[in-house]
Every structure is written in C-alpha cells, then in structure tokens.
Amino acid sequence: MLEQIFDNFAVERMLLWIVLLPLAGAVVNGLFGRFADRQMVGLVGVGTIGLSFFLAVVAFLRLLDMQPEGDAEFVPLQYSFYEWFSIHLRGRAVPIDIAFVFDALSGVMTLVVTGIGLLIHIYSLGYMSHDRSFARFFAYLNLFSASMLVLVLAGNLPVMFIGWEGVGLCSYLLIGFWYETPAYAAAGRKAFVVNRIGDFGVLIGMFILVAVAGSFDFASINHSSYSGAFTLAGWEAGTLATVACLFIFLGCTGKSAQIPLYVWLPDAMAGPTPVSALIHAATMVTAGVYLCCRLSPVFVQSPVAMSVVAVVGTLTALVAATIAVAQREMKKILAYSTVSQLGFMFAAVGVGAFAAGFFHVFTHAFFKACLFLGAGSVMHAVGAHGDADIFKLGGLRSILPRTHITFLLSCCAIAGVPMFSGFFSKDEILLGAAQLGVASDAAFLSPSIGWFVFGGLAIAATLTAFYMFRLYFLTFTGEYRSAGASDGHGSEAHGSGEHGYDASPHESPASMTGPLVVLGVGAVCVGWLGLPHLLPFTGAHLPHVWGEWLKPALAHVEFTPAGGDPLTAVNIAFIAGVSAMAVGIGLAYSMYANKSSDPIASGAPASLYSFLQDKWRVDELYAAVVLRPVKGLARICAWIDQTFVDVLLTKVTSGLVTLSSFILTRAQTGVMHAYGFVMALGVAGLMLWFWSPHPDVMPVVKGQNVEFTAGRGLGYEYRWDLNADGTFEVPSGEHASSTFGSKTFGSETSASHRYTPDDFRGFILVAAAILGEDIEIPLSEHAVVLDPEVLGPDWQVSGDAALPPAVRVEGNEVVIRPNSAAVYARGKLVSEKEVRLPAGSRLRIGQVPMRIAPVVQATLEVRNAFGNVARETVDVTIDVAAPAGARAEVVR
Template sequence: MEKYLWAIPLLPLLGAGINGFGALTGALSRRAVNIIACTVVGIAFVLACLVNWELAQQAGHGGAPQLVSTWFEWIAAGSFSVDAALLVDPLAGVMLLVVTGVGFLIHVYSTGYMAHDPAYARYFAFINLFTFAMLLLVMGENLVLMFVGWEGVGLCSYLLIGFWFTDTEKAYAGKKAFVVNRVGDFGFLLGLFVLYWGLKEQGIDATLSIVGLREIVGANAISGAVITTVCLLLFVGATGKSAQIPLYVWLPDAMAGPTPVSALIHAATMVTAGVYMISRLSFLYLQSPLAMTVVACVGAATALYAATIGLTQFDIKKVLAYSTVSQLGYMFLAVGLGAFSAGIFHLVTHAFFKACLFLGSGAVIHAMGGEQDIRRMGGLRAKIPYTYWTFLLATIAIAGVFGTSGFMSKDEILAAALAANPDYTLVPGWLLYSIGTLGALLTTFYMFRLVFLTFFGDFRGGKDLEHHVHESPWSMVVPLIVLAALSIVGGLMNVPEILHGDERLHHWLSGAAPSVARVDVVGHGAEIGLMVALQVLILGTIALAYRMYLKSPAIPQRAAKVLGGVPYRLSYHKYYVDEIYDTLIVRPLHSISRVFLWGNVDVKIVDGSINGMARVVRYASDLLGRLQTGQLNGYAFSIVVGMVAILAYVAVK
C-alpha cells in the first residue's frame, strides 16, 4: 500500500490540472468536469479506506501502525535534508477518511449546487486543488511538506472565498482571510525556524521529519524553553488557520464563498488543520504544560465567546460560522487538555454535522434563491422536507442530545475538562468545564433558534419568493441524508466507557496521539449525574428557544431591552472586534505606511538614493561621454597607444 500512498494526494491534483485546463480553455463539458472532479476524490476515498484497512492489519499484529512512502529527496542542503515523503498513522488515517469522505460528499453536492454557475470548471479545479493541499497537509511526513499543504489550503481558501471576485465585498473577504492567515502562517514559519535553530543550537542533527522529531523529543534532547516557544508559535499558526481568538475574524467573512466551500473548507477540513497539527505534534506539546494550558484556555474562551455572538446573528451562514468557531474552540480545549482522541473525535463528528448543516443551509439558500437572512424565512419545513429533516437531525447532533454523535464527542471533552491532569493543565479543570457547559447550552439555544426561525412558523419572505421555494436536486439531497445519518450514528465509533462502550477511536489513536487527561478522577456516579443534568439543561434550552421564537416571538425583543441593550448590541455587532482591529491595527498601519514609510522612507530615502545615483551616473557619464567621439579611428588609436605603452614597459624592463 505504501507504493500507492502518493496516489491519494496526486489524484486530486490531477483532477485540478484537468479541470484547470478545462477552465482555461472551456474544452470540458460540465458533465466531464463533474465526473473528473468527483471520481478523483472518490478514488482517493477508496484508497484512504484501503490505507486504514492496512493500518488496522498492522495494528492487529501489534506495534504502532504506520505507513511511510518516500518519493525523492526534495531539499538537500548540507546535513539538512527534507524528503518528499508521506506518513500515515492512525491519526492521519482518520483525517484522511474525513477529508476524502466528507470531501467526496461535498463534491457531489457541489455538482448540484454549482450547476448554473458559469465558472463551473474553475470551481472544481480549485476545490480539487484544495483537496490535494489538504491531503498533503494531513499526510506530510515532515513539517515542511505539511507547511506546503498548510499554505496550499490557505491559498485555495482565498481563491474560493473570493470565487465570485467581481463582487468587491466577496473579494475583500477573501483578501481578509488571506491576510489574517498570513499572520498565523508567519507564526507557524517562525515556529519551524525556531525549531530548526533550537535543534542546531543543541548540536542535534536538525530534522523536520515528524518521526525524527518524535525520537529526538522522546530522548528529551530539546530544552523546555525552545519547545514552549515552538509550540506557542505553531499555535499562532493554528489560531490563524482554525479561527481562534484572536485571529478568528476572517471565518465569518469567509461565508462569502459558495456554500459547499464553507462546508468543506470552513467547517469540515481546513479549519480543523490546527487541531490536527497539535494532535500530530502531541509529543511536542506534551513537553510544554504552559503551551497546553494556553491552547486549552484559548479554546475554551473561543468556544464561549463565539457562541455568544451566534445568539444574535440573522444570517443563516453567519450563525453557522460562529458555531464553527465555537466548536473549534471545543476541539482546542480538548487537545489543550491533552485529550487528543476527544479532540479528534469531536473533529470527526463536527465534520459530519457541521458539513450537513452548511450543506443544508446551502439547500435553503438555494431554495430561497440566494436569500440568507433568517428573518425573511420561516415555515420552510413543508416545502423542503428533506432539507428540513436532515438539518434538524444535524442540529440535534450539534446540540448534544443524548445518543447523537455530538453528545458523545462533547461529553468526552467535558469529561476531560473535569478530569484535567494538573501536570499539563495549569488552570482548574472545573473552570474549563463550566465554560464548556455554558458554551454547549448557548450552542443548543442558537442552533434551535436557527431551526425554529427557518423552518417553523409562517413564511416571511413575501409572495414572489414563496413560489420560488423548491426542493434541491438529488445530487444535493443524497449527501445531506448521508451526512445526517452519520451525524446521528457517528458517535458509535467512540462510545465512552461509562456507557459501556469500548472507546474504539480512543484506542485507535492512542499510539499516534496518546491522551493524558485522567478520565477516572471523578467517580462514575458523579459523572453520570453531571451528564444527566446537562441533558436536562439542553432539553430545557430547546424548550426555551421554542418558547421564545415560536410561541411568543415578542420575547426576544423584550429580552434584548431588559438586558439594557448593551450586551445585545455587543453580541449583535460581534463585540466590535472588527472595528477594534480596524482602529488599533489597520488604520495605524495605514497611516504609518502612508505618511512615514511611503512619504519619507520610500520617496525620500529609497527613491532619493536611486535618483541620486542616477544623477551621479548621468553627470559622470556626461563627462566620460566626451571621450566617446564615435570615431572608430580614435578608438583604435587608443588601443594602439595602450599597446605601445605595454610594449615599452616590457622593453624597458
């Protein structure tokens, strides 16, 4: 299987190439583009399944399952060498399944969703390219190759957010995503440099290979300060890519892209890259409790913070976007606590239900003819039943109702928070648990607010729009159904011990990313009690949302007034973070650039010195030019004079 490992990322690249060719020349029909785009990802999915099968076989024989495929030596500089190599362990295997599996479903969905877009081939070229980059990120055997994928997904994200680039606002959103990501990527890159420098400094043969690093770290060869610095810098990259505080601002704006893109890139795969990266480098992070704590705290804070914004948004995709930010916060909370399997578990389940939700919202938007404001929706339940049911199931899953995948994964995270290992987590576990619980309740609330406003009650969009509403084509509905089913039953892959499950995913990942959270610190009884209490609270929250948004729609306004308007306005305007960034960073930068850098440095120093040089050269050449008479005889004469002079010197000597 190692032989065919390269086929997994290269197939989508091939697809991207062909579709890109089609986009440039218009030589491919829509049908051809569809088939190519979906086939390459489909085959990649099959191969991913085979890879996991192979890993399972290896695991059966004992030892840490792992597949490595080296293609060629990519960079060789002295003793430092980087191979173009792929590494698949159980962690990457799970990620592969998510990327190719969910990716495949979203490709299929896209064929329906984008059917009427003129830049059809370009879209599929980009999304195939994205799949390639994501697979490279997942499978890269070293941090350099991973970084290539990391940058690649960022690029594709930019391309796809700004897919409809003729719309200035959308193009701007793409630019924003790109710039914010650059900040994070810079952190990532610095992390790599510091890592390399740190290894060199301590006389170790520098390597950026994950396997090699694991050995070096295992031998306790690197100092703690270096590791902490590296981890924090890499985490800066993660906050950028995975939309955590303070670099989350681009993700809500990224909803400007086509909805399947939001589902694939900005919910299921790319944004989870940070979580995946930390899990993959778990051996590194586990050396630095400080970094772990920072990750956990940032994750918890983001989870709560984004949830509060989600409460008041009216754009169906914005709500989901903040929800994504919030759920990513959960994942970071989990990995920060050292519960890597819980984080990855939530990553997987989140991929199912959030992809389903985004695709569902896409179906809604499709049905509404492009309308995204939930205040103009309502009562869509009967008109688009498939969408409604899948959306509802995914909502139940994300809310964490008992038995669903969301319940399993969130419960795992909260349990990990409760049982935080003080060796790795420097803040009290109950605090993180409370924040997590509050966030979960808020999630339940705003998600059901979304469902009730969208699918229940009366249609508020006007007569013309009402006639337009229609169910989506099968190519869109089937992925929805598959994803909804997975949202409900997906949790079965990791049923917690407390429910007499076997925690299969946890064991599967234990080799690649061993969890250190002590799950058994609280008694079983207390844990079950807390679980039940949380379930009751969740159901209560659903009821509250039902009451507020269906029974008496006046309550929300009153509630907003009662709360003095300030918290509401804060939430509604996303805590004015964009404005704050604008004032604190963007504008000062602008003015510094304009007044100082451009006005003084560029014009006076750079241009001045260049112009000055030019002036000097001109005067000098004016002088020298007098020598150039244009008379060939004169030139020849000067040669003769020189020759005679040399001859005379030789003769005299």
C-alpha cells in the same frame, strides 16, 4: 509472499495517488474545463475525488490489516516520493522528502477529507449547476482536496506546510469565487492575509523544532520530545517546547479561526455554500487541531503552552457562541458556531484530551457539513444570494422535508442530544476538563485550568444548543415569511434576493439531498465509535474504540483524581452536558418555536444586543489598532522614501558636488600670478622631496645569507654597515666609488652578507601559523608569556592551571619555561623547569612548531646628488640551522 510484497508496494504507492488524483483533476479542469461541457467537468471533478476516497478506504483497510496483535508498535503506511530539498544542520544534511505517512491519525483524517469531500463534490454538481464558472469551481475544489490531503498525509513539517498554505490559497480563491462582488474578493484577501499571520508562526515554530530535534519529520520531533531535547539548560523544563508550541499555535489560531485570528472565518461565508461546508467547517479549519494532535508529544512538554491553548480555546468557544446568538443570517450563525466548536476542540487539546478533541473534529465534520449543506439547500430553494436572513424564512418544514429532517438531526447532534454524535464527543471534552479539575495538585497542569475550561465550555454548550435551535425554529417552523415577496428565481450565484426571497420555494435536486441524507445519518451514528469508556453513575465499562485506535498516534495524558474515584468526573461531565443541552433547547423552544420575532432583540439591553450583533466590534477594533497604524506606517515609509532617503542620497550628494565645483571654479580665476604662486608651491614641494634621499632597504633572507637592495634615485650612492659594527663598507662593484668628505660611497645598489652568531642582535620566536605567514614573537631579557591564541588548541599538559610558557633571552641562548605547556624540544617532551636552546633550534609547543630565529641588523647610508645623506637601519630575522651537536641545556 510475492503477493504480499506487491501488495505492500501498491498500497504505499496509493498514498501518492490519493493526493495526485484530485490534483490531476484540478489541473485538467483548470486548463481545459472551460472548453468542455459540464458533464465532463463534473465527471472529472467528482471522479477524481471519488477514486481518491476509494483508495483511502483501501489503504485504511490495509492499515487495519497490517497491525500486529497485542501491544506491539503501531505500523503506519509510509511512502517517500523524492527529496524536495535539504538543509544543513550541525554539519549534517537534514533532507526534506515529499513523504506521506498514513497512520491512525492521518488515516481517519484522510477518510474524512475524501469522504466528506466526495459528498460535497456531488452536492456541488447540483448546487453550482447554473454557475458560469462551473469548471473553475471544480478545479478549485479539487485543488483544495489535494492540498488538504497533503496537509493530512505529510510526514514532515515543510510538506505539511505545502498543504497548509495550499488550502489557504484555495480558501482565498473560493471565498472570492464570485470575484465581481468587491466585498467577496475583499473577504478572500482577508482570509489569506490573516492566515499568513498564522503561517508566520508556523514557519518560526518549524525552525525552532528543527533546531531542537534536528529533523523536520513528525516522528523524529515527537520522539525527541520524550528524550528531553526541549529542555534548555538553566531554564524551566520544556522551555523550548513552550516557545515552539506557542508559535505553532499562532498558526493554528489562524487556520482554525481562534482568538485572536478568527475574524476571517465569518467573512469567509462569502464563498459558495459547499465551500463553506467543506473548507470552512469540515476540513480545513480543523487543520490546526490536527496539527496540535500531530505534535501532541511536544505540546505536553510545555504546561504553559497547553494552558494557553486551553484558555484560548475556551474563550473562543464562549465569545463566538455569544455572537452567534445575536446573528440573523444562517451562514453567519453557522460560521460563528464553527468558530465556537473549534474552540471546544482546542480546549480539549489544551487539557490533554487529544483524542476527545480529535473526536470532535470527526463528529463536527459530519454534522456541521450537513448543517451548511442544509443551509445551502434552503438558500437554493428560496433563491437567497450569499446568505439567508432567518427572519425572512420560516415554515420550511413541510416545503423542504428532506432538508428539514437532516438539518434537525444535525442540530440535535451539535446541541448534544444524547446518543447523537455530538453528544459523545462533547461529553468526552467536558470529561477531559473535569478530570483535570478533580485531579490532584501534582498534575502537570493546574486543576484550576480544568475548572475554567469546564465552566466555560458548559456555558458555551448551553449557548450552542440555544442558538442552533433558534436557527432551526426560525427557519423551519411557523409561517414562511417571504411568501408575499416578489418572485425572481435564481440560485445563489445570480439571484438578487435583497428584500425577501422566492415566494414559492422548492426542494433541492437529488444530487443535493443525497449527500444531505448521508451526512445526516453520519451526524447521528458516527459518535457511536467513541462510546464513553465509563458510563456515568453505573461505572460500567464500554469498549472505547476511538481512544484505543488513536492511542499510538497521540501523547497520552492521564490525571489521577484527587478523591481517587474516576467516576466523579464522569458524572459531573455527564450532568453538565445534558443539562446544557436541555436548558439551551428549552429556552430556544420557548422563545422561537413558531415565532417570527426575536425576543432577545426587544428583551435584552439594546447596547448589549447590538454589541453582540456587531460581533463584539472586533473587526473595528483590529482596524483601529492594527490595520490603520500599519497602513499608516506604510504611508510614512513611502513618504520618507521620497522625501528623505531619496533626497539625502540624490539631492544632497548632487548638492555637495555642485558646491565643491563652485568652490573649485573660484580657483580658476585666470589671474596669472595666482597660478604662478600655486605652481611655485608645487615645485617647492617636489624639491623638498628630492632634497633628501630615500634609502628604502629591502632585505631578502636566504638562510644565513641576506641580500639587501636599496632604492634608486637621482645620483644616489650607498655605503653599508651590514654587521652593525659601526663601520661602513662600500661593496666593490664595477662602478667606481667616490669619496665625500671622510666617507666613501659606491653606486652598487645591493649588498649581501653571511651572518654568524657574533652578528646576532636579538632573537625572535617564530611560530608556524596554521596557515599563511608565521607569527613572530620578539624576545628579550624579560620573559615573554606566550599568547594562548598563538599556541592553538591542546597546548596544556593538564587542563587546569593553564599558564602558557614564558620565554626570555639569556646571553646567546633562549630560555623557555614551559609552565603548564607541553613543550617538545629535540623530539621529547620537556619535563624540566626551564630549557635553554641556542639560535636555530626547532621546538614544538602543543601542536605548533616553532623555531628560534636570530635577528641581525644592517644600516644603509645613501647620499644623493645634493650631497644630503640619509640613513636607514633594518632588523632582519634570519634563518639559521641549529648548531650541530648543540644540546639543550637544562636548568634544574
């Protein structure tokens, strides 16, 4: 029992260490690597990722161990480190934890990242051994591993995004690793910026997902997708999923090099070859597929998004394959091959075959890493810098035996030779597309999408087999075509190799061939994990380990075949897969085996060939359509800023000041009589103001008493008519009153009066505001319908016919017709048609307390020293208590 608790704790903590170890390696090598010797750097670099791999294996075994028998829910390993930050949504905090989840999907991916990562780290020990920046390389590589592990293990979107952008950063740093070559540095920048365009999509997608699901956690988002949260009222089902998924998919096209954002990946081959193998083939570029699989329950909510993914994937697979056919450099071919294979994966995701797509991620990681490392080994052997022209190679079969055999195995795997890993995964993808194709029309995706994907992928598979074996034959068979070239040995890092390569190549050291052998074996064997569920023609059932394992992590999509026979699709897919492989390899053999020239270059129309070789001229297109206009816009902005905005706000304003000062200086003429005239005008104005008095009455209400204060001025005298009866009184003060004509004025500036009901001139309904000052509604004989806004919420008795109450004055009382409002007078709900209330009454409508306040009027006359008299009349709302015993009189 105790042991189990300890075990649990330790394993979950392990997830943290899987990430932290490579990170620590990166920090140590980055800070101190340049002072340490290479063994130490290598030990730290390889050791941390090795430990991380070991922990991942332990965690994976624990995960297997933890799973309950039978159909019970899958139990993932989870570890939450701390709360990163939180946002608030609908009054609730949405915390974002640094949380890791190790489940069926991320478990496999973690093993791939750490396992293949470890092999490539080991390979790099040999490959980079001569490089000046050995420590920097390992620091970056470790940092990449850590970021990739964060991406994979993240339990929520923002943490995933740390990894997502982190791998982008490492990719940028590693592509531009040999920064002194401007083209490489530019390639790095291109990768980062293009990926940023994708990241923009991920950001927005993330916001949509959290707005809908109320959480960033993958688990909650996926869970809410089943409960219809992504359906917007009045829109087609899953509209929000469509929008969110398309934005997320934009991010995936960036990271996983799909149309339209694939352009950075071929350029990314500028990085050292181990980087191409690890980042730009095996792990980082599959992150998009991984993310789609993670969010598969959301994706299946939206047929539109699925179709887009399927079509984009298929087109990418096709386009990249055609480009690969016409390339001359090893790594370029492999790069386009990667783009194409990623297209296969997305096509699989798009037709709902998530497990198949992820299976291809898995197998592709092995054979493509092996191919890249093999290419690296070749380049290392012949001293090629950056990339190797296959038309200058050839006949390396006998010179590089280990590289050759692993390369051949991987070529077979990617071409889809039966029983090799790529065969199984590609077959699953074709099967997924075929199943959609033969599905009945009731399927949530259109079967025509299935056929489109199937056809496109079949062609792409043929092309894949063709260009891979073209690469193989030209590199390894025939004669070594650089044998006569000048020697000049050096690794990729500082070799020259512009015209022909090292005349006497040599096999790479064991640290490089060792990983090759491991990966080569993997390229053959890992496919056996995913043996087909149904065997073609025979219909025999095989255990489908892969599909069963991933079932809890992925959305499950099943199509009922229109004919009812599930074997149809299996047969079609099998035939297409095998014949694509056979045709492709056969063509390549007939055209390139033991040859040294390119029959396509001479045979195909020149314009088509150069079009393919120029990569469909997409870079040029983007430069013309996107880059140049945007840059132009930037220039225009900068120009506007200097010549318009700045001028408007500085030159124009200062010009205005200058102008007005010019005008004003004209006024300073120095001519005496002009000054005199202006002065006379001023004096006249002042006189005018003083000529008539200004009463400025200020009433202060104290219950029924009102105190009035008048303004003061030169020789002011006052008389008041406080009860508006037309006769003026002079308050008796200590100052003598004076008589002017028939009127008596006093010098007392204030007067007060106690008002009785006889003085009331009108009524005001005072509604207590929820805050601040009250709202006063003047009343008259004509009924006033109260504004619902004043009444606040809940004023209606019944919800429907909501007519607010009407209020009018009748004699000395106020009559309220409640209509459909809840009017409370004297503590009870008024149920009658109208209620009659005297001044000072308190009532309540809905939640708002009100009172009926009387209005009184007072008039002041002021006389000033010039004998002019001014009069001001003010209305004052006073506060009286309701007359005791006054009852609400009811009108029935």
